[in-house]
Amino acid sequence: MLIPVLVLTALGIVFGLGLGWAAIRFRVQSDPLVDRIDALLPQTQCGQCNYPGCRPYAEAISKEEADINQCPPGGDAGIRALADLLGREPKPLNPENGEEKPKTVVVIDEQRCIGCTLCIQACPVDAIVGAAKLMHTVIESECTGCDLCLPPCPVDCIDIVEVKTDVLCWRSPRPSIVQNPVTQ
Amino acid sequence: MSRGSHPIIRSSLLLGAIALMGTALLASVNDLTRERIIEQEKRRVLQQLNAVIPAASYNNDLLGDVIEVDDETFFQHPAPVTVYRARMDGKAVAAMMIVTAPDGYNGDIRLLAGIDISGKILGVRVVSHKETPGLGDPIELEKSDWVRGFANRSLQNPDSKGWAVKRDGGQFDQFTGATISPRAVVKAVHRALLYFAANSQELFDTPAKTVNADG
Amino acid sequence: MSQADQVEQARQAGRRTHHFHGGLRLRHNKKISCQNPVVPPPLPELLVVPLLQHAGDFAEPSVSDGEKVLKGQVIGQCQPCAAIHSPVSGVVEAIEDRPMSHPSGQPGPCVVIRPDGQEQWVQLNPIKDWLEASPEILIAQIQDCGIAGLGGAVFPTHAKTRDGRERQIHTLILNGAECEPYISCDEMLMREQPDKIILGARVLRRALGAERVIIAIEDQMGAVQAALTRSAKLAECKSISVVKVTTIYPEGGERQLIQVLTGLEVPAGGRPSDLGMVCQNVATAAAVADAVVEGKPLIERYITVTGNGVSHPRNFLALIGTPVSHLVDASGGYSNDVARLVIGGPMMGYPVASDDTPVVKASNCLLALTQRDIVAPQPEMPCIRCGECARVCPATLLPQQLHLQIKTGLWDQAKEYGLSACIECGCCDYVCPSHIPLVEWFRYGKGEQRKRVLESEAAELARKRFEEREARLLRVKRERAEKMALRKQLLKDKAAQQDRIRDSIARAESRLKKAGEQPDDA
Amino acid sequence: MANGKLKQILTDGAWRQNTGLVVLLGLCPLLAVTNTVVNGLALGLATMLTLMVSNLSVSLMRGFLRPEIRIPAFVLIIASVVTVIELLMHAFFYDLYRVLGIFIPLIVTNCAIIGRAEAFASRNKPLPSLIDGFATGLGFCITLVLLGTLRELSGRGTLFSGAEMLLGEWGRAITLTMIPEHPGFLLAMLPPGAFFGLALLIATRKAWESRKTGKQQRAASVMVADEGPAR
Amino acid sequence: MTRSFDTGGAPHLPPQTTVAAVMLQVLLALVPGVLAYTWFFGPGMLIQIILAVVFALLFEALMLRWRGWPLKPFINDYSAVVTAVLFALCIPPLAPWWISCIAMLFAIVFAKHLYGGLGQNVFNPAMVGYVVVLISFPQVMTAWLPPLALADYSPGLMDSLATIFTGQIPVAGGWDAATQATPLDTLKTGVDAGRMVPEIRSAPIFGDYGGLGWEWIANWFALGGIFLLYKRTINWHVPVAVIGSVVLLSLPFWLADPDSNPFPLQHIFSGALVLAAFFIATDPVSGCVSNRGRLIFGAGVGITTLIIRRWGGYPDGVAFAVLLMNMAAPLIDRYTRPRMYGE
Amino acid sequence: MSEHLLILVSTVLANNFVLVRFLGLCPFMGVSNKLEGAMGMAVATAFVLTLSSVSSYLLHQYLLTPLKLEYLSTLSFILVIAVTVQLTEMFMRKSSPVLYRVLGIFLPLITSNCAVLGVALLNVQEHHNLLQSALYGFGAAAGFGIVLVLFAAMRERLTAADVPLPFKGAPIGLVTAGMMALAFMGFKGLANL
Ligand SMILES: Cc1cc2nc3c(=O)[nH]c(=O)nc-3n(C[C@H](O)[C@H](O)[C@H](O)COP(=O)(O)O)c2cc1C
Ligand SMILES: Cc1cc2nc3c(=O)[nH]c(=O)nc-3n(C[C@H](O)[C@H](O)[C@H](O)COP(=O)(O)O)c2cc1C
C-alpha cells in the first residue's frame, strides 16, 4: 500500500514541477491565428460585426468569443474562408449584422459641405481630406465604403455611390446554370 | 521563495496530492479485487477445460498439473504443446493438449484436445484461429457443431485412413467451399492422438511445471 | 539548357519545325471564303467607331458632336496606347454608348460618323525615307497611326516594338499561320498584298533592330509561300524567310508558334522577347507598311465573312466602324437557318446577340453559323476525369483540375496549377465529352483572380491606414492624457502649495493666537 | 437549479452536442466495441460512470487548479477512476472485461471526458457538473447502443446477444432473434461496417435536424450548394 | 435589320463526343471477353450481367430521384452499366441473385452517389461492390464451377437461371461436388502447403500459362483493351504499368525459386489481372489525372496485387489493389502535376 | 529480422491501427481536412508515439513490474505520455522553432490520441521487449500517418464533390474511412508471413 502511494505521488510531484516550469518558461506569445484571421477579413472597418474594426473582430474570433458569420462585407465567401481556416462548417451570414451589398464608396457633395470635420473623425481609414471650415473630399481609392461617415454629417451631404463598373473592369461571369439541364 | 517558483511548487504539490489520492483509492480497490481477479482468471481456463472434461471425473488441481512438450518435427509447429493432466486420486484420467495446426487457410489454428487415458477423445475445441469468417470459421463451436464430431473418436475409430476430410477420402465432413480449415483441424487432432498413444506414460510422469495459465 | 544554348537555339529558328504538346486537327473550312478577290463593301450609311479598341484604357474623344471630320483624322487619343482615326470623311453624329464588339456584349462610348462620300483624306505624313529614319521615328509613326496587333490581342504595336528594341531581339516572327478554321483574311492578304507585307516586315525589322524575319504560314496555304518569297526577292531582302508549319490548331498562338519554330518554350510568365523574338501578325506588318511608307493610319482591315449562315462567304477590306450587318448584306445576306453570329473564329471567337456591332481593329472574322453547325446545346455532365482535355492542352495544363479548383474556389491551387498560363484556345473545351464550358470557367477564374489581387491590395491599404490611424489616435490620446496628468500634477502642486501656505498661515495664526493669549495670560 | 437549465444540460449533452454524432469525439470505442448492443451498452455505462465521477471531482477541485496543471490533474483523476472501473469489471464482469479488452483503459483518452472536465466541470458547481456528466455519458451511451443495434441487427439478425455477460445467466433469455435464418452479413461486423454505420447515423441525424430547422438550414444549404457544381 | 442570335459559349463547333459514347465504347470493348467467358463457363455470366445492370440502374434511378436530379441524362450515360458489367465479370457465374443486389447497393449508392455521383467518386464502384460481397459472403463468392471442358456438370440457360434464383444446384452432392477451387486458389493453397509450383500446375485446371480457359478469356479482354487504346479511350500508361510491374516484380522471384513462385505469365493470365489492367485500373474517375500519376497508379496496382497474391490472405488481390490505389490517387495527383508550358 | 518486419507489416498494413484496430480515430477524423495539417500530425505522432512507447515500456519493465504495481499501468502510462508530449514540445520549441511552428499545434492533441495509450497497453499485453516496443510504436504511428495523409488528400478532393447534403462533412468522411478499411481488408493474412 505504501509503495504505490509513494511512487505515484513522487511521479506526480516531479511531473507537476516539470510542467509548471515549462508553463512559465515557455509562455505562448502573440497568437499568429489572429493575423491569419485578420488577413481574411475585408478590412472595410465598418464595425457591422459589432467590433470596432476588423482586427478586433479577428481577435474575438480567435478567442471564440465571436462567431464567424458576422461580417457582411466579407459575405459568404469570407465566411467560407474563415470556416476553412478554422476547420468549422460554414454557415449563413447572421442577418443581425447586416447583409452583403455590392461595393460602394461615398462622395461628398462639395456644394453642401460646411467643413465641420465630423466625417473626418468618423472615417476609420483616413480617406477624407479637408481642413476645418473648408470643403472636404473623399479619396475614392482609399474609401472602403464603410458608411461610418454618414451619420455624423450634420447636413447630409455625403452620398453613397456604387463603384463604377464599365467594360474595362468587366470580368467573365461564372458559367451559368442555364445551360445545365442537370440542375433545372 | 522567489516569485517565479512559488506557484510551481504549489501546483506540483497539488498534482502530487491528487496522485496520492488517486493511488490510495486504486491501491485499496486493487486490494479488494485482487483475489477475485485471480480467481476469475483461473475459472476461465478451467471453464474451457471443463467443456471437454467433466469436473466430476478428476479431483486434482488441473491448472497446477501442467507440462509443456516440445516436438517440432512431430507437431510440425515450433510452439510448445501445453498438456494439462487430469487425475482422479492420483491416477491418470485424461490429458488436455493444446496443439497448433500450422496449415489453416490463414495461419495457425490452436486447438484444445482432451484425450482420456484409453486414447479416446473426450472433446475438441478451437482456442483461436484466423480462418475466413463465413468460410472457415464453422470450426468454432459457436458457429457450428462440427467440432463435436470428434468426441469418442480414437485412433481405431476411424482407422488412420479415415482420419481425413471426406474430400480426401476420410470420414470427416468438410464445409461448403472450405476444405482447408477442417483438414487442418482433423490432421492436428490426429497428430495429438498419435502423440498421446506413443508417449502417454511420460506425459503423466513428468513432474508438473507452472506455466502461464493464459490460453 | 544554358541561357547561351537557348539563345543559340532560338537563332536557329525555322531551320526545322518542331512540335508542341496537344493541339487539334480541325476541319479547315477556309476554302469557302477564298473563292473571290477581296473587295471593299459599299460605303455604309453610318459608321460606329468604338473608343475602346486596344488593350488598355478608353480613348478620349478629340472631336465633338456635329463636327466635320476627314478620313484619317484622329478622333480618339489615348496616350500610352494607340490613337483612333476616322475611317471616312463625314460628320460626327453623336458620341454615345453603343454596342462595341466586346466579349462582354456591353455597350461603350463610340463615335458615330455619317460619311459624306467625299473620301477626303486628312494631310498624311509618310516617312518616305524610312530606310534612313531612326527607329524612334518609325515607332512614333506607328503609334500616331494607331497600329495595334491585328492577330487578336490588339496590343499596341509601338509598345511591343519599343520593348523589343530595348530587349535586343534578333528575330521577328510574322505570324501568318491563321490556325482557326473558317478564317482566311490573313491568307487572302498574303495572297493579294505580299509586297506590302514584305515592306512592313522590313520596316518592323528596322524599327526593332532584328537580324531577320521569319514569316510562318500554314502548310495548306497553297500559293502563299511562292508569292511571299517572290516579293522578298523583289525587295532584295535576304533576311526574310518563309517557313511552312504543320496545320494543327493552335499553332498560330505565339507561344506555340515559337515552340514549333525553335523547339523552345517561352518561359512561364515571360514574353517571347525573353528568347530574343517578337511575334507580329502579318496584317499588322501590312498596316505598318501603310503607316510608315504612305502615312495612312489604321482605318480598315481584312475581315472574313463566312459560315453556312451567309449566302456568299468572302473576305472584305472593311472600314473600322462598319456594322457587321452591312457586311452580311454585302455578302448576300443570311441564309434562312442562321442561328449564331460569332466575332472571330469558331474556337476563340465570342458570340454576339445582335448584328449591329461594328468592325473593330480586332475583328478578323465574322462567322455566321446555322443550327446544323453547332448542334443543339449539349447537356453539361460532371467531369469524368477522362483526361482528354489535358491531352490536347497546348499549354500542358490539367484543365480538369483547374476547372475543379475554380469551381470550389481553391485559388491558390489554381494559381499553382497554372491558370494564368492558359491561352484560352478552347481545345480542352472542344474535346470534353462532358461538354463542360471549360474556357468560360477559365476566363471567369482569371477575372476572379485579378479581382482577388485588387481586393487584397485594397484591403492591405485599408488595413495599413486603419492601423496608422489607430496608432495616431492612441498617440494623441496618450499625449492628451500626459498633458492632462501634467496639468493635474501642476494643479495638485498648486493645491499642495496652497495647503502648505494655508498651513503655515494657520500655524502662524495659532502662534499669533498663542502669542496673543500669552500676553493675556501673562 | 432552475428546471430549464437542467433540461438544457440534459438535451445538450444527450442530443445537441452528442459526443459521438456531433462533436465526433470518442470515436474509437464507438466504432470498436459496437458489434453488438450489449458490448456497446457496457462500455457506454462504464464511460458514463467515469464521466460522472470525473466531472464531480473536477468540479469539486475547480478552485485549486492552476491552468498549467489543469490538464494533467484531469488526466490523473480520470485515469484513477477508469482504473477502478477496470479493476471492478475484471473482478465482477469478467467476460465483458475480456470482450472490451483494451477499450476499458482507453476510456482515459476519450477526448469527450477531458473535454467535459475542461469545458463544463471546471467552471460549474458540483451538481450541474454531475448532471452534465450523466447527460454526456447518456448521449454517448445512446450512440453506442444505436450503432450496436444497427450493426448487430444487420450483421446477424439478433439483438442483445451476449446479454449474459452483463446481466448474468438469466440475460441469455433476453437475446432476441429478430430475423431468423439471417444469413449473416459480415460486413456489418467488420471495420468497414462500423464506419458505414456511424456515417448513416450521423447523416440521419443531420437530415432530421435540418428538417426540424427547415428554413435556416435551407439557407445554409443554398450557400453550400453554391460551392458545388454550377447549378 | 436587327436580329438576335443565340450566344452559346465557345467553341462554336459541334461537340466531338459524349460521356455516353465513351462508356459505350468501353462496353463494346468488353464484348469479346464476355463472349469468351460464356464459351468457357456457360450462360450464367450473361444472366449475372443482366441482373447487375438491372440493379445498378434501379439504384441509380432511386438515387437520382432522391437527389432531385434529372433521370434521363444520367441513366443514359451508361456509366452505371459499365460498373455493373465489370462487377458481374468478377463474380462466380452461378452466384445467387441477391449478390448483385447487395453489391450494386454498395457500388451505386455508397461508392458513387454518396460522393456526388458520376465522375466524383473516389473509389471504383465496381470494385467496392465486389469487395463488399467478397468479404461478406466468402462462401458464395468462392463457389466457382470449373470451366466447361473439365466439368462433369455444365449448366444450360435454364439450369443457371434456376440455380441463381433458388440457390440450389441440381447436382448430386450439391455445391461441394460441383465447385472447385480456382487456379489461383489452388496455386496459393498448394504453395502454402509446401508443394512445388510445377507439381501444382500439372492439375488439369491449369492451361498453358494461366488457368484453363481463363487465359483465353484474358486474351480476349486484352483484345478489347487494345481496341480502347486504339480509340484513345484509355491511355497506355495504366495497362503497361500494371502488367509491366507484375512481370518485373515476379520475374526475380521466379528466377530465384521457380518451384515456389509462378512464372510471370502465369500471374498475368490468371485471375482478373488483364481485365483490371485494361478496364478497371483505367477507370478515369477513380484514377490519376497525369501520365506520370497513371504510371505510378498502375505500378501500384500491379505490385499490390502481387503482394496480396504472394503473402496475403486472398488468392487474387486485384480488387483490393485497385481500391488501395484509389485511396492513394488524390495524393499521387498532388505530387505529379505535369510540367506546364514554359515552366 | 523477419519477426521485426512482421511487426511493422502488421501494424502498418494488416492490423492498421486506425482502420482495423480502431485506435486514434479522433485525430484521424479531426486533422484530415488539409493535407499540410495531416502531414504535420503524422510526423508529430510518429515521433511522440515511438518515444512514449519506449518510455512506457521502460517504466513498466523496471518500475511497475518489479514493484508488482501492474494495476497502475494505465495511470502511469498516461502520465508518461503527457510528459513526453510536453517535453517534445519544449524541446522542439527550443531546438527548432521552424518545426515547432509547423507541428506545435498538433502536439497537445496527441495526448488524447487513443493510439498512444493503446500502444503502451498493447506492448504490455503482447509481452514486447524494448526493440519490439519501439518498432511497434513506430509501426503504429507509420500506419496512422500513412492513412491520415491519404485520407486528407482524399478529403481535399471531396471538398469539390457534390455530396448529398446530409452526408457532407463528417458522414462522407466516415464513408471514405469505411472504404479505406474495406481496401485494407485486402492485407488480411499478410502478417502470417
Ligand atoms: C478469400 C478466400 C478465403 C478463404 N478462406 C478459407 C478458409 O478460411 N478456410 C478454408 O477452408 N477455405 C477457405 N477458402 C477456400 C479455399 O481457398 C479453397 O477454395 C477451398 O478450401 C477448397 O475447398 P473445396 O475443395 O471444398 O472447394 C477461401 C477462399 C478464398 C477465396
Ligand atoms: C513591352 C510589352 C509588354 C507587354 N505586356 C503585355 C501585357 O501586359 N499583357 C498582354 O496580354 N500582353 C502583353 N504584351 C504582348 C504579348 O507579348 C503578346 O504579344 C500579346 O499578349 C498578344 O499575344 P496573344 O494574341 O498570343 O495573346 C506585351 C508585349 C510587350 C512588347
Ligand SMILES: Cc1cc2nc3c(=O)[nH]c(=O)nc-3n(C[C@H](O)[C@H](O)[C@H](O)COP(=O)(O)O)c2cc1C
Ligand atoms: C490560341 C491562339 C491562336 C492564335 N492564332 C493566331 C493566328 O492564327 N494568327 C495570328 O496572327 N495570331 C494568332 N494568335 C495571336 C498570337 O498569339 C499573337 O498574339 C499574334 O500573332 C501577335 O501578333 P499581333 O500583335 O500583330 O497581333 C493566336 C493566339 C492564340 C492564343
Ligand SMILES: Cc1cc2nc3c(=O)[nH]c(=O)nc-3n(C[C@H](O)[C@H](O)[C@H](O)CO)c2cc1C
Ligand atoms: C475506361 C473506363 C474504365 C472504367 N472502369 C470502371 C470500373 O472499373 N469500375 C466502375 O465502376 N466504372 C468504371 N467505368 C465507368 C465510370 O467511369 C464509373 O462508373 C464512374 O466511376 C462512376 O462515377 C469506367 C469507364 C471508363 C471510360
Ligand code: SF4
Ligand atoms: S464587419 Fe466591417 S469591421 Fe467587421 S470585420 Fe467585416 S469589414 Fe471589418
Ligand code: SF4
Ligand atoms: S469616406 Fe466614409 S465610407 Fe469611405 S471609408 Fe471613410 S468613413 Fe468609410
Ligand code: SF4
Ligand atoms: S475532357 Fe472534360 S470530362 Fe474529360 S477530364 Fe477534361 S474536363 Fe473532365
Ligand code: SF4
Ligand atoms: S483553353 Fe487553356 S486549358 Fe484549355 S486547352 Fe487551351 S490552354 Fe489548355
Ligand code: FES
Ligand atoms: S477516442 Fe480514440 S482518439 Fe479519440
